[in-house]
Amino acid sequence: xxxxxxxxxxxxxxxxxxxxxxxxxxxxxxxxxxxxxxxxxxxxxxxxxxxxxxxxxxxxxxxxxxxxxxxxxxxxxxxxxxxxxxxxxxxxxxxxxxxxxxxxxxxxxxxxxxxxx
Amino acid sequence: xxxxxxxxxxxxxxxxxxxxxxxxxxxxxxxxxxxxxxxxxxxxxxxxxxxxxxxxxxxxxxxxxxxxxxxxxxxxxxxxxxxxxxxxxxxxxxxxxxxxxxxxxxxxxxxxx
Numbered sequence: 001x002x003x004x005x006x007x008x009x010x011x012x013x014x015x016x017x018x019x020x021x022x023x024x025x026x027x028x029x030x031x032x033x034x035x036x037x038x039x040x041x042x043x044x045x046x047x048x049x050x051x052x053x054x055x056x057x058x059x060x061x062x063x064x065x066x067x068x069x070x071x072x073x074x075x076x077x078x079x080x081x082x083x084x085x086x087x088x089x090x091x092x093x094x095x096x097x098x099x100x101x102x103x104x105x106x107x108x109x110x111x112x113x114x115x116x117x
Numbered sequence: 118x119x120x121x122x123x124x125x126x127x128x129x130x131x132x133x134x135x136x137x138x139x140x141x142x143x144x145x146x147x148x149x150x151x152x153x154x155x156x157x158x159x160x161x162x163x164x165x166x167x168x169x170x171x172x173x174x175x176x177x178x179x180x181x182x183x184x185x186x187x188x189x190x191x192x193x194x195x196x197x198x199x200x201x202x203x204x205x206x207x208x209x210x211x212x213x214x215x216x217x218x219x220x221x222x223x224x225x226x227x228x229x230x
Contacts, residue, residue, distance in 0.1 A: 032216035043121070043207055043221030044160075051216045089159065093216065104150075104175070105219060109159040 002027045006090045006108035013080055013115050021075040021111050023064075023090035031092040033057075033066055033073040034105070038087040047075075047088070080115045087112050119143050123208050123222035130198040130229045138193040138225050140208030146220070148213030149191040150175075151183065153204040154224070160207065166191055167213065198229045 007022040025031060032051045036044040048057030053068035062077045073090060090108040124139045142149065147168045152160040162175030166185040180202060182194040191210075195202060205226050209219040 034216075034218070036219075041223070043209075043223045044219070045221065046218035049216055049218065104162060104165060105160075107159040109157060 002031070002092060002094065002106045004090050004092055004106055004108035006088075006111055008109075008111070009087075010112040010114060013113070015082055015115055015117050016079045017115075019075070019077040019080045019084075019113070021088055021090075021113070023073045023075065023108060025071050025073065025090075025092050027071075027092055027094060027106075029094040031094050033064070034091040034093070035062070035064055035073070035075050036089040036091060036107075038089065038110070040086070044089060080113075082115045082117050085113055085115045121208055121210055121220050121222035123206075123225050125225060126223070127226045128228070130195075130227065132198060132200065132229060134198050135194070135196050136198070136227075138195075138206055138208075138227075140191045140193065140222060141189050142191075142208075142210040142220070143189065144210060144220065145188060146210035146212055147188065148211045149185065150209045150211075150219065151181070151191070151193045152207045152209065153177065154207060155204050163193065163206075195227075200229050203227060203229045 003026045034049045035047040037047045038044045048059040050057040050066035056065045064075045087110045089110045091105045121142045150165045151163040161177045164183040166172045205224045207224050208222045211217045211219045
């Protein structure tokens with residue numbers, strides 16, 4: 001079956017530190033990959049996505065590159081801020097050969113990031 | 118632009134009671150979903166719908182029911198609440214095709230005692 005494994009949290013960093021949250025996946029077919037972020041008391045919102053191998057998704061200073069050879073989609077940010085404190089979820093959805101989508105997301109367990117001033 | 122609206126925000130139920138979690142979206146999305154989020158477990162899909170009148174089970178449908186009479190609304194029904202249903206419930210919607218993102222509501226925190 002399809003699955004997403006992301007690094008266990010919690011992760012605690014100081015402001016301006018470098019962030020990496022690892023994510024690996026197992027999937028049949030041609031997955032699209034996503035990072036969602038959940039701020040305290042809110043629902044999830046899309047942070048970035050990549051739909052094919054070697055694509056790089058980026059948003060708000062965060063980046064992730066779709067690596068088919070290592071089945072990974074690690075999230076990185078060069079300099080985190082206190083406002084980045086949140087739970088980060090890696091997720092995948094499948095697209096069939098014909099281009100239709102599986103349209104259901106498979107989520108990792110989430111990684112809690114706390115950034116201290 | 119309201120997006121996805123869930124009500125109520127919080128609810129406490131006694132074992133055996135029933136309730137309906139409401140979800141409405143104003144983006145004319147065909148696809149809607151219900152997830153539950155348990156601590157350290159990520160999100161699990163309960164039910165989903167690809168359009169009005171069509172619903173299907175997700176990973177963890179037992180103890181729940183849904184209906185989709187309109188494009189906008191996708192209520193989730195708990196008939197006989199059990200402590201195992203204590204969780205945070207999220208409704209989401211999307212265009213559904215390709216890599217279209219999910220738009221989430223702010224969640225309903227349910228406690229069953």
